[in-house]
Structure formats: C-alpha cells, structure tokens
Amino acid sequence: MKNDIPKVLKIAEVRDENPTVKTYVFRSYDLGAKPGQFVNLWMPRVDEKPFSVSYCDKDEFWLTIAAVGDFTRKLRDEFSVGDKLGVRGPYGKGYTIPEGKKIALLAGGYGAAPLYFVAQEAVKKGCTVEFIVGARNKDLLLYLDRIDQAEGMNLYIATDDGSSGEQGYNTQILERLIGDVDIVMTCGPEIMMRAAMDICDKAGKPIEVSIERYMKCGSGVCGNCCVDGLGVPVCTKGPVMLGSEARKIKGLAEFHRDNVGFKVVW
Amino acid sequence: MNTSIDFCGAKFPNPTVLASGILGVIGDSLKNVAEIGAGGVTSKSVWLERHEGHKNPTMMGSEHFYINAVGLPDGGIDKAREELGKYLEWKNSQPEGKRVPLIGNIVAGTIADFENIAGQMAEIGPDIIEVNISCPNVEDEFGRPFACVTADAAEVTRIVKSVSKNIPVAIKLSPNVANIGEIAAACEKQGADAITAVNTFGPGMVIDIDTAEPILANKVGGVSGPGIKPLAVKRVWDVAQAVSIPVIGMGGVLTGRDVIEFMMAGASLVGIGAGVFYRGSEIFSDVMLEVEEWMKENGVKDLSEVIGKAVKYGIGCRG
Numbered sequence: 097m098k099n100d101i102p103k104v105l106k107i108a109e110v111r112d113e114n115p116t117v118k119t120y121v122f123r124s125y126d127l128g129a130k131p132g133q134f135v136n137l138w139m140p141r142v143d144e145k146p147f148s149v150s151y152c153d154k155d156e157f158w159l160t161i162a163a164v165g166d167f168t169r170k171l172r173d174e175f176s177v178g179d180k181l182g183v184r185g186p187y188g189k190g191y192t193i194p195e196g197k198k199i200a201l202l203a204g205g206y207g208a209a210p211l212y213f214v215a216q217e218a219v220k221k222g223c224t225v226e227f228i229v230g231a232r233n234k235d236l237l238l239y240l241d242r243i244d245q246a247e248g249m250n251l252y253i254a255t256d257d258g259s260s261g262e263q264g265y266n267t268q269i270l271e272r273l274i275g276d277v278d279i280v281m282t283c284g285p286e287i288m289m290r291a292a293m294d295i296c297d298k299a300g301k302p303i304e305v306s307i308e309r310y311m312k313c314g315s316g317v318c319g320n321c322c323v324d325g326l327g328v329p330v331c332t333k334g335p336v337m338l339g340s341e342a343r344k345i346k347g348l349a350e351f352h353r354d355n356v357g358f359k360v361v362w
Numbered sequence: 363m364n365t366s367i368d369f370c371g372a373k374f375p376n377p378t379v380l381a382s383g384i385l386g387v388i389g390d391s392l393k394n395v396a397e398i399g400a401g402g403v404t405s406k407s408v409w410l411e412r413h414e415g416h417k418n419p420t421m422m423g424s425e426h427f428y429i430n431a432v433g434l435p436d437g438g439i440d441k442a443r444e445e446l447g448k449y450l451e452w453k454n455s456q457p458e459g460k461r462v463p464l465i466g467n468i469v470a471g472t473i474a475d476f477e478n479i480a481g482q483m484a485e486i487g488p489d490i491i492e493v494n495i496s497c498p499n500v501e502d503e504f505g506r507p508f509a510c511v512t513a514d515a516a517e518v519t520r521i522v523k524s525v526s527k528n529i530p531v532a533i534k535l536s537p538n539v540a541n542i543g544e545i546a547a548a549c550e551k552q553g554a555d556a557i558t559a560v561n562t563f564g565p566g567m568v569i570d571i572d573t574a575e576p577i578l579a580n581k582v583g584g585v586s587g588p589g590i591k592p593l594a595v596k597r598v599w600d601v602a603q604a605v606s607i608p609v610i611g612m613g614g615v616l617t618g619r620d621v622i623e624f625m626m627a628g629a630s631l632v633g634i635g636a637g638v639f640y641r642g643s644e645i646f647s648d649v650m651l652e653v654e655e656w657m658k659e660n661g662v663k664d665l666s667e668v669i670g671k672a673v674k675y676g677i678g679c680r681g
Contacts, residue, residue, distance in 0.1 A: 098640055101422050104572035136419070140575035144418035180573055184422070313421050317639045318432060319385035319406070327394030329385065332642070346390075356412055356435045357387040357445075 100315060102138040102182030108156070110176055113238040116162050117206065118172060122183065123156040131214040132190030132283075132306060132336040135159070136314050138182030139175075143167045146311045146331075148283075149186060150209035151216070160209035160238070187314035188335050191304050196222040197278040202270050202292050203229045204284020208239045210306070211283050219248040226273050228252040230266025230288070234259040267291045274299040282306070286349040286362055293339040303339035310355055320357065363657055365650065365665045367401065369608055369630050370530035370555050372463040372489040376401035376653070377621060377665065378646050381612055381635030382467040382492065382534070383407065383432065385643060389448035396453070396462035399647035402631060403449070403462060407434045407469035407494045408442040410479050416499070417579035422568065423587060428636035429566055431499040431583030434469055439482045442466070446486050463489035465532070468522075469497065471504040476518050481525035491529050492610075493522050496536035496561035498584045509536035509561070512548045519552040530555035532610060537563050537597045543604030550605045558610040558633070559601045560594050562586045586636040588614045595627050602628020602673055616640050618652025625665070626672035 109121035129135070129152040137159065138144040145167050151158040163172040175181070191214050193199075199218050201211045208229050215225045227249050231237045234255055243251045252269045253261025262269070267288060270280065274295055280303040282292045289305045296303040307330045309321035316332035323330055325346035330337075342348060351359045365376040379402035380386065380395045386406040395403050415435025422429060436442075446466060453461050466488030470476040476493070483491050495518050496509035508514040515533065522531050533549040535542055537560035546557045562584025568577045576582075594613020602609050611629025615621060616637050624632045637645045657665060 098423060098425050100639075101424060101568065102419065102570065102577060104570055138419055138577070140570070140573050140577075141579075142417075143579065182570065182573075182577070312418055312432070313639075315423070315639050316643060317384055317636070318421065319387040319391050320435075322385065322388050322391035322394075324388060324390050327388070327390035327392075327397075328643075329391070353388070356414065356437045356441075357406075358412070358437045358441060 100184055102136070102144075102184045104180050104182045107175060107177050107179050107181065113160060115235055116164070117160060117238050119150065119158050119160045121156055121158050125157070126154050127152050127157045127183070127186060129157060129186035130190035131193065131217050132210060133186035133188050134335065135183050135185035135187065138184070139167065139170065140182070142170060144182070146187070146314065148210040148306075149213060151213050160206070162206050185314060188331055189333070189337070191281050191336050193217050193221055194223065194279065198226070198276060199223050200226040200228060200270060200273055200277040200280045202266060202280060202282040202284070202288070203227070204266065204288040205231045205236055206238070207283030207306070208237070211281065212239045212242060214281055215243065215246065215249050219246065223248070225249040226252065226277060228254070228266045228269045228273070230254040230284075232256045265291070267295060271295055274301060277301065279303070290349040293342065296339060304336050305339055305342050306336050307334045307342060307345070309352055320353070320355065363654060363663060365653065365657075367630055367666055370490055373459075373461075374401040374463055374631060375459065376650050377625065377631045378402075378649055379465065379610060379631050379633045380404055380646070381633035382465075382494065384635045384638050389445035392449045392464070393452050395643060395646065398643055399650055400462060402465060404465040404492060404633070405442065405446055405467050405488075406436055407467045407497070408439055408479065408483065409434070409436045409469055410439055410475055410482075412436070412438045419577055419579060421583070422577065423636065423639050426587065426589040427585055428587035428639055429568060429578065429583045429585050430562070431565075431578045431580035433499050433580060434497055439479060442483070443486055446488065450487060465490045465492045467492040467494055467534070469494040473517060473521055477521045477525055480522040484526045484529050488529065490532055490556065491522065491526055492532045492534055492558055493518060494534050494561070496534050498536070498538065498562060498565045499580060507536055509534070509545065510539050512541070512545050515545050516548040516552045519549040519554045523553040532556035532558045534558035534561055535601070536561050537593065537613070542597050543600040546601045547604045550607050554607060556608050556610060557601050557605060558612070560597045560613055563590050563593060586614060588616055588640070590614050591620065595623060598624055598629050599627040599673060602670060615649075616645070618649045618656055621649055621653055622656060622668055625668045626670070628670045628673050630666070630669050
C-alpha cells in the first residue's frame, strides 16, 4: 500500500554535535531506514527539506542537521524537545553493506553522520571499518567521540588547516589505506567523492558514493533531481550509487541544478 | 500487432505519453523515459522567464489519490531551448519507428505572453505544442484558469495558432467546469489540432490532524491518481463527442487496461503522470506489456481500432 504523507512526530531529544550541527532524535517510531537513505522533514507553514538518516533502529532514529539555511536555522532557533515535525520516507537507495569485509568510509564534513550509521551496521555484520573524516577545520568535524569509542572502527582525521589530525585532504589518507581495504563508501562534497573514485579506480576497488541534488518529491515523480547523462532521478535511483554508475553523470563535481532546474556551478 | 498511433502528423510508437510536470525538467530525463518505453514525452510547462513555483511540500500521495501544488517552477524558455534541443537532437538520431515524439508544453499568465512563448516554442520545433491553460495551482498569481471560461480558452487557442507555424497545437483543458465539451469545441473552432483532457481536479486539500495544518505549502492542490480515473474517463468521453480533432486522455492511469479504457472513451493517446508514483518510471514499459497481452487475448491487431469504441457502438457481449 502506497502512502507518502508526512507523519508528525515529537522531537524526543536534541544533542549538540559542534557549533553549527545538532542531532534531533525521534522515538517510538519504526522508520525502517537503511544507512544512506533519507527522509523529508516538514515544518508546517515553512518548508519541507530532505535529510539523511544518521541512525535508525526499531525504536528511534536520528537526523543530524547543520544550521546553514533558512529552514535549518529556524529549526535550530525555534525547535526543541516536544515540538512537532512531519517526517516521510525513508526514500532512495542506501549503501550495500557486505559481511566480514574491510571497509573504508570517507566522510567530508557533515557526511560523517550518515556514514556513522553505515559503520554501525557494518560492524554488526563483522566488517572492520577504517573511518576517515575530513573538514576545513576542527570546528566542522563531528561524531569523533562516537567513532573513536566504537568497537571495530579506526578513526583517521584530516583538516585543511591542520587544526585537528593531519593537515590536508582526507583523500590522501584513503590513498595510503586503499591497498588494505575491500570496498570504499563515501559521502561529502562531490569533488572529494570524485577524487575518491579516481583512487578506487586506480586500485581496482569498488566504491559507493552518495549523490546530492535539489529534491522535492522523493518519489521519482517531479524530476527536479534528475542528473544529466544518466537522466534518472537520484531520489529513487540513488542517492547512493556505484562509482561506475556515477561516472556516467555529466557534469559530476562540476554543476548541479536549482529548484527550477537551472545549472549551478558547485 | 501494431501499437503505434498516428497523431497530428507524428508517429507515436505506442499511445502512452509522459504527462507534463513529471520527470520533464531536463532533456536527458525525457530521453530516459523514452528509452524505458513511453510513446511520447511532454516537457514541464515552460514560461517565458524563470518561475519559482511553491515551497515544499508540493506533492504527496496515498493509495487512492495524488495531490500536488508544485506551482509550475521552470527555468524559462532559454533553458527549454537547451534541454528540449538536446532531446530533439537525440530523437532525430534514432532510427525511424523509434523516434519518440516531443510535446512542448507552454504556460503564460496573459494572452500577450502566450503569443510570445508559443512563437518561441515553435522555433524549438517539438512535434506538438501543448498549451497549459488549466493549472489550478497558480490561481493566486493569475486568477481563474483560462480553461474555465469558454471565450478565454478560445482566445488563447486563436493567438497560439497565429504564431505556431506548422506545428500542431493541443489545448490542455481543466475538468473543473460544467461544460468541457463546449470549451473543447470552441478551441477546435479557433484551430486547435488536438485536445488534452484533463488537468488535475479540485483543488483539494489534505490537513494533518496532529498539527491542524494543511500539508501542502500552497494549502490547496490539484488532485490526480487512481481515485479520479472514472471522473477523467467521463471528461474524455464528453470531449471526444464534442470535437472531431484527436484527444490525449489522462487521469489516474495505472495499468494497460486503464490505457484501453481511455482509448475506448475516445482518446488516441493516453497520458501517464501520477502513475509514475505508483509504479515507477518503468510504468511505461509495464503498461504496454499489459496492453499487448490484452490485444492478443482479444484478437486486436491494430491498437488504433479501439479508439472511441465505447462512444461509437461498444464491442458487446457475444462470443
């Protein structure tokens, strides 16, 4: 039975992650999301926006959200425990988590949140996880303690300014580790993901990437998130796809499209 | 077995058409739908200039209905020239019989703008120009749709025909009138080459009872999906009897049997829109497999035979 109407839930808990990012916890609702999937979050009279899921089990799920636009700043400033928001989804294809493999996760900035969900499921399936995070500076990193304290996950950090971990891009760490891993999963800026695809291609390792586009319906209907080259909506045929598939997107890491389909340079 | 349909001088490989507003933002998306198996593809409604549309939520659905108030967001005619141009270039590179016709849909808020946009769309060169005078979701901006007043619908038709050169023009009508047949006939009299019936019903509304808030940002939206199918079939029936030009029928089509039902009511082509929500973009190939199975079971060799069958005399019950 097809039902795609927002379900209103109360915020059960709000956690500060870093100066701009908070995690919103919703409880007593079985969202049934897999790592890499996303939901649409409805704020009545304001807007509805897509957010990836950073944790989900039978009783609760988390959305980790940076206050960077009108919607997310309003969420940060005006919403707290007990307030109501509408949720629908989960939407899209998630990451394919294998059993007993060596996985490298490459997170750029906020990408650490959805990849933390991947890491948890991967460890449950007997995988070892090399968790590589990167950001412009230490204030933009998140989930470090959770990753560091988890069994089966090794944390690596790179920042552009060297304020945490090694100075430079996180992809240079991936380059060092690639020989020892079976598969790479990445989430972050498209230019970083493309660099990771190049590293994986060279090493002959598979990679899954998460393609972000302006989304409206989440159901593959409106066409706003269709990518050039492939011609498919990434809300249903992605957001997670194999690197070999993402290669067919024309303008990958070069442009995306706005709410009316206009090209915008990344 | 022949499923192709000749429509206003264009050859559609099958009668299914991607409806306007669905998967029509970029040229490569239209190409993807054509490759999946649609018989024709329609662009999103193209404005002269960039048009923002409404905030989200803009659409949602249940098992019975789909409702939307997207508000016709579009990048304007210059973007359309690039994207539709890309599609046409691909289409023309295909072998004959595999060229999936393009319907270029246009919209405007005034008669003068319709003249301008229609002329520019004609230069792009789609197989058919479809004129959206029936969107229920921009009433706050532009008032009552032209399709709801017979004289207005006729005047838009006249002005579009005056600049569309040799490209056939289909007028897309609203079901939210008491006299759709009369309006269709008035468009035909002004030179319309086809009628598209119908746009969405309503407007309707969905209220979330936990917050007591209408869910669509626009509060109201056009209703489509399986629940409105019998209403749409009747509108197509009314139009088909009122005019002698061909009809693109649509409204809640989910299956091959639905396609045949619309054709029997008088449609030559059948649009699929909300159906993509229910069965994915693969609906076009799936539905045609169902149509072909029905044709085989019923000994129909040429699908165009069923057009208007129910209007004319019916098939009857005898074995």
